[in-house]
Amino acid sequence: MRSIELVLTPDADLAVRAAWDALTLADLPSLGRSGTNDPHVTVVAGDGVTVPDTIATPPVQLRLGGVLLFPAGPGRSVLARAVVVGPALAAFHAAVHRAARGTVDTSAPGAWSPHVTFARRVRDVDLGPAVAALRSAPLPDRLGVAGVRHWDGETKTVTRLA
Structure with a gap:
């Protein structure tokens, strides 16, 4: 899988890592x-996503929403925080989606659910303790954006875009 992702400022990166540490x-x-993982927000993803010739200017900040759960198999969930899609983020996402090829349907405008992931495959019985652990390392309401990268999961290669 390949993706184009927003990377966070050092302070925002540390805040997400503190949440990961609280779970650990x-x-x-x-x-x-x-x-090997770095905090990020995936903008588009897919097996054929290539490095675009140009990239739109990303938003400066991301506003966080509530806790999200995505299905991750029977009795398991991905635990994340939503990123609120305001006008600047929506415009950036639409521009990246137009520039990228080979994206999955969930990357399309209207289907995209931007988020910051904390854990994958959390057992249903552990969701309450996981949310409690996250409360011990609260994130700020807004996370700063430091740039954009292309991630190639097959080769484990990062290409900085902006």
């Missing part, structure tokens, strides 16, 4: 355990 300390699934 509670002995719960966490993206902090992977060792």
Whole structure:
């Protein structure tokens, strides 16, 4: 899978990593355990997403919404926080979607659910403790954006775009 992602400012990155650490300390699934993941917000994804010739100017900040759960198999969920789609983010997303090829349907305008992921495959019985752990490392209402990157999951290659 390949993707175009928003990367966070150092302060925002540290805040997300603190949330990952809180889950790890509670002995719960966490993206902090992977060792190779960086906090980000995926803008578009798909097997054929290539590095675009040009990239739109990203928003300066992202406003966070509530806790999200995405299905991750029987009795399991992905635990995330929503990113609110305001006018600047919607315009950026639409421009990136137009420039990118080979995206999955969930990357399309109107179907995209931007989010910051904390953990994958959290068991249903652990959702309450996971949310409680996240409360111990609260995120700010807004996260700063430091730039845009292209991620190639097959080759584990990052290309900085903006």
